[in-house]
């Protein structure tokens with residue numbers, strides 16, 4: 733089973749209108765890249781202008797969260813349909829920062845994932861254990877439970893991002909052996925739940941992916957790309973990571 737790799741950039745709460753220069757550099761550089769999908773997820777305020785600039789290029793634009801409902805009295809929230817209307821084609825869901833700072837549970841993430849698919853967005857669903865959970869030997873159980881609880885009944889238009897919380901923004905990453913083991917476990921669970929369709933789901937690694945470690949991390953079995961935070965704010969670094977795929 734060959735899966736087309738995906739490198740997605742999560743800008744988090746960074747970027748203003750002037751940051752479109754970074755996107756334009758990524759769009760330019762992307763022209764010479766190999767077989768890889770690229771998505772940039774800027775803050776919601778930039779989605780419409782970024783999507784307009786990226787139209788017709790090979791760079792997709794995504795959101796970083798959405799509400800489960802299509803519309804309604806939910807002050808401050810944005811629906812999947814609104815993201816789609818602004819030009820997004822994807823959305824990150826259940827990022828550990830959403831789980832931590834906004835109390836998002838697996839069932840909340842699942843409802844949002846259903847909404848993303850309803851709106852025709854690719855859902856990038858994030859899971860991953862904390863340092864304490866890994867150190868106490870619970871990483872596999874935590875990841876299994878998050879996967880089970882966060883995914884909807886079908887897995888087309890779903891991408892899973894394994895992001896160990898302790899590797900996000902810290903500069904530390906799991907060993908290649910630990911990444912291989914965890915991605916293998918996720919693949920096993922996807923195929924036991926969804927059959928052949930589970931083989932087609934891309935599993936991204938996220939957490940301190942940089943140009944220096946991209947080749948090693950992205951070369952691991954069942955690692956079908958990366959979800960990149962900090963390094964995606966720099967066009968050169970983001971492109972260097974994507975250039976692993978020739």
Ligand code: PGA
Pocket residue numbers: 742895899900901902903938939940941959960961962963
């Ligand atoms: P990082 O973030 O690459 O800065 O570690 C990854 C993420 O949070 O998606």
